[in-house]
Amino acid sequence: MSLRMALLGLLASAGPGSGYDLAREFSGSLNQVWAAGHSQIYPELTRMAEAGLVDVAPDGPRGRRSYSITDAGREDLRTWLTRTEPSRAVRSETALRAFLLPVLEPEQAADLVRRELEVFHQRAAELAKIVDRGRDGFGYYAAELGLRQAKAISEWAQWAADELKGE
Amino acid sequence: MSLRMALLGLLASAGPGSGYDLAREFSGSLNQVWAAGHSQIYPELTRMAEAGLVDVAPDGPRGRRSYSITDAGREDLRTWLTRTEPSRAVRSETALRAFLLPVLEPEQAADLVRRELEVFHQRAAELAKIVDRGRDGFGYYAAELGLRQAKAISEWAQWAADELKGE
DNA sequence: GGATACATGTAATGAGTTACATGATTCC
DNA sequence: GGAATCATGTAACTCATTACATGTATCC
Numbered sequence: 001m002s003l004r005m006a007l008l009g010l011l012a013s014a015g016p017g018s019g020y021d022l023a024r025e026f027s028g029s030l031n032q033v034w035a036a037g038h039s040q041i042y043p044e045l046t047r048m049a050e051a052g053l054v055d056v057a058p059d060g061p062r063g064r065r066s067y068s069i070t071d072a073g074r075e076d077l078r079t080w081l082t083r084t085e086p087s088r089a090v091r092s093e094t095a096l097r098a099f100l101l102p103v104l105e106p107e108q109a110a111d112l113v114r115r116e117l118e119v120f121h122q123r124a125a126e127l128a129k130i131v132d133r134g135r136d137g138f139g140y141y142a143a144e145l146g147l148r149q150a151k152a153i154s155e156w157a158q159w160a161a162d163e164l165k166g167e
Numbered sequence: 168m169s170l171r172m173a174l175l176g177l178l179a180s181a182g183p184g185s186g187y188d189l190a191r192e193f194s195g196s197l198n199q200v201w202a203a204g205h206s207q208i209y210p211e212l213t214r215m216a217e218a219g220l221v222d223v224a225p226d227g228p229r230g231r232r233s234y235s236i237t238d239a240g241r242e243d244l245r246t247w248l249t250r251t252e253p254s255r256a257v258r259s260e261t262a263l264r265a266f267l268l269p270v271l272e273p274e275q276a277a278d279l280v281r282r283e284l285e286v287f288h289q290r291a292a293e294l295a296k297i298v299d300r301g302r303d304g305f306g307y308y309a310a311e312l313g314l315r316q317a318k319a320i321s322e323w324a325q326w327a328a329d330e331l332k333g334e
Numbered sequence: 335g336g337a338t339a340c341a342t343g344t345a346a347t348g349a350g351t352t353a354c355a356t357g358a359t360t361c362c
Numbered sequence: 363g364g365a366a367t368c369a370t371g372t373a374a375c376t377c378a379t380t381a382c383a384t385g386t387a388t389c390c
Contacts, residue, residue, distance in 0.1 A: 006263060006266070009266065013269060013270055033257065034262070037378080038341090039343080039345095039381090042343060042344095061386075063385080077267070078270070081270070082275050086260045086261055086283070088261065089202055091201060093256075095201070098308045099197060099200050099201070099308070100173070103180055119255065142262055144323060144326065144327070145262055148323045152316050156311060160312075170350090186371095190369095203350080205370080205371085206372080209372095227369090228368085230357080230370065
């Protein structure tokens with residue numbers, strides 16, 4: 001359902017587009033939030049068209065099919081956002097590794113934590129750039145959230161490295 | 168692979184246990200980090216036994232089968248933690264909804280954000296309790312990470328609510 | 335003419351969720 | 363005797379990843 005809602009959201013705010021366009025947006029800013037490959041996107045768009053959530057304009061160049069959101073689609077998206085309870089299930093490999101840290105020797109655990117520090121420090125810097133571009137629409141709130149989370153993780157990594165030194 | 172590593176980690180640090188025990192640990196503190204139900208755990212343990220990563224002691228009461236980690240299992244776990252690159256793929260419904268916020272009216276968006284604020288504020292309070300119990304071993308580093316992330320999300324929600332008021 | 339980007343799909347596999355199904359022990 | 367908990371499994375389904383497969387338009 002989440003993939004479907006992400007696609008509807010993109011069509012609602014960026015306007016009509018092809019599966020190819022949508023797949024490209026998924027490898028851009030949305031990728032930080034929800035990943036999907038084209039092999040997942042194309043069949044889902046077909047199902048969404050069958051369900052009347054999107055209209056298809058076929059026969060563009062190179063067989064391009066352009067999808068646009070319908071009123072039913074907009075309705076579904078709004079209902080999902082406002083009336084369904086978000087799944088807060090977390091599945092973070094970084095967090096799982098944090099959980100498993102105590103099975104390592106402190107020295108190896110510290111190595112692992114330093115690698116996370118570097119990656120998320122880097123990610124925070126990238127997201128800061130997006131945030132600085134301001135409220136140009138889509139991705140603004142998500143980028144700010146991503147930034148705060150990336151900072152939280154790198155600060156945790158710093159803390160954990162210090163903690164492990166003391167052992 | 169992650170499920171397998173989580174199981175090996177639990178067996179490595181909490182000692183031998185049954186699938187039932189492991190499923191219970193998954194619904195406890197580990198649940199914040201990596202969720203799994205018994206229908207996923209039992210078949211995985213069977214495969215792990217076939218691969219020689221765990222030993223099985225069958226014939227406990229009520230057909231209980233107790234699993235313990237082998238040297239090969241410990242080796243696999245250590246190799247995974249130290250030599251494989253973590254997947255940093257994120258799949259967060261909260262973040263996806265943050266991404267989609269601009270499709271809502273500011274008022275509805277603010278409602279959504281306030282609900283997240285409440286949930287993560289609550290979660291932060293629960294994790295703070297676990298962290299306060301101190302370095303009693305497993306879950307300590309993960310709880311600290313979870314706490315920092317929950318705080319980051321609720322601070323974001325506060326920021327977003329203010330931001331939406333201004334619109 | 336060749337490389338690159340555009341464009342769409344399917345197949346096989348793996349991971350995860352929900353529902354179904356069963357039975358033993360313990361506690362009251 | 364009945365309820366709760368312990369204990370294990372399978373089946374059906376959905377969701378996600380990787381690999382395979384093909385063809386068109388544009389740029390140089």
